[in-house]
Amino acid sequence: MLDLRRLEILHRFAARGTISATAADLGYSPSAISQQLAALEREAGVALLERTAQRASLTDAGRELAEHAARILAAAEAAHSRMRARIGTVSGRVTVSCIHALAPALAPHLAALQRAHPELNVVAHETGSVTAAAAVLDRRYDLAVIDDWSEHPPAEGTGLSVHRLRREDIVLALPTDHALAEQSGPATAAQLRKIVHHETWLCAPVGQLSRAAGDRYLTAVDATPPRRWEFEGLHILAALVATGAGVAFLPAGLAQEQAGVVGLPLAASPQRTILALTRTTTREDPAVTACLQAARQALSRGR
């Protein structure tokens, strides 16, 4: 009989790649992981790992068993969720991932939830939007709050539940004393080209979703910024706009909150969507749904 904890270890090892990282993830010493994987090999009767002194990697059999393990663990988690749904108490450990920019909004609601349910143990980390889905499916997080800047938010994948929390327009963020700050209608393409040409363009580094979306829009209106400053974090960009350092594309809500910044609407406005991701197997878990509800309250006040 294969042991469920050992399958969990194998599954995590398949996701992380080293015994040390697996141990860190699961809160054990590397020695324990090594021993448990050896025991699993003994049980299965097959070599699951190719071991060298400084690297362990999965064999074909190990990879296959890890895939089976994913299915088995999902079934077990579904069963556990159902039992938790039966008692209905919000308790246990829930790991939450949140992108940098939304953490300040989310944190107080999670803290309140934890105060309301002392048995609940919320563990929050920061993760980027790109890797979040895989991390949730890999059971590294039970709930992930991310944003998506494409026109079409990701669909529900295998085992993944996608919850849309908020959708808001992207605006052109200008310093309050900018010549166009008083304009009521949306910025025209011509205005945008002129601004981009004269001002420093503030944006996220390449690889960020917001950067790609902004570049798409700029290309569409045929504007190419001659001067770019790249900073990570939308809050920083908003603050920089306020100091007069340049202009940027920002979510409407963020531009509105930042003192010294005015948001000018855009024609055919791009949008960003704030999403929450959970596994379908935990959909009924009261603790997870409570955290999801908290995220909804924290972040869905936009339209």
Place this chain on the structure above:
Amino acid sequence: MLDLRRLEILHRFAARGTISATAADLGYSPSAISQQLAALEREAGVALLERTAQRASLTDAGRELAEHAARILAAAEAAHSRMRARIGTVSGRVTVSCIHALAPALAPHLAALQRAHPELNVVAHETGSVTAAAAVLDRRYDLAVIDDWSEHPPAEGTGLSVHRLRREDIVLALPTDHALAEQSGPATAAQLRKIVHHETWLCAPVGQLSRAAGDRYLTAVDATPPRRWEFEGLHILAALVATGAGVAFLPAGLAQEQAGVVGLPLAASPQRTILALTRTTTREDPAVTACLQAARQALSRGR
């Protein structure tokens, strides 16, 4: 994290109904089962059993978790089978069920298989045809050899693989010195009515599949035996026919093997099918397939 062994215990309890029987099935003391189920309740956070002093029964939650357990265990077994298929060695414990009448034919082949593979541990029991499918699905047996006397053998159910080993005609078994023993063509309905009226009719007790099938045929030709002797076991019936005690419906092969018995064909001959049942999750397990192969060799020499 729910424990797989405990889920197995719950699942077995759901099938058997008492803690003692569960313990006997799994080879533990009742005390161990009681403690493990209590631990599972603690893990799940729900009451799974309603306990009185002399009886424990599942609650709704317990029933539901037992159903989940069946799925989880099936997934685990499938994974284990895949690993065993990878190494390909015929080893481990295989529990085989066989109906009474076929045991003599099957036993030597299983014994030979066990001699050829010392790591293999075949455990054989006798079980009736009616309950075998449920027992295989409940994991009490990995392989069951049964017979079926209906026109249409059972189809593959959820998780059950049905292997047809042999199909043979039912004949009218007569003592060698009977007046009709030399007849070459099949027995007519009129002959049958006459024989039934004059001879003692030998058949299995009510509830057996062979009895039901025989009665159906007798009813169809409008023959009702005034004198019945009911004995369990087709071999006994064959031996009784040889002594001249009466006549019976028997599978052709059995009638042929029995000295002093002649088998007279029947018009629109009923048939019996010998089937092997396995779980689909163990389909790839080399040990199970080897046992199945042995059963095929032992029993499929008919047409």
Place this chain on the structure above:
DNA sequence: TGGCGGCTTTAAGGAGAACTGATGCTGGAC
């Protein structure tokens, strides 16, 4: 070449889990 650091395994020991056997309880059968 020698030392350092990351990754791994092995060995030893201790904490906890789990099984057994004994004991006690309950309710139905005789």
Place this chain on the structure above:
DNA sequence: GTCCAGCATCAGTTCTCCTTAAAGCCGCCA
């Protein structure tokens, strides 16, 4: 009333599993 089947609990022993400590291997760098 007495017996019996079934279940829970308790104490004790065995076994599992995790941690710490030690050591090996390999790449990297001085």
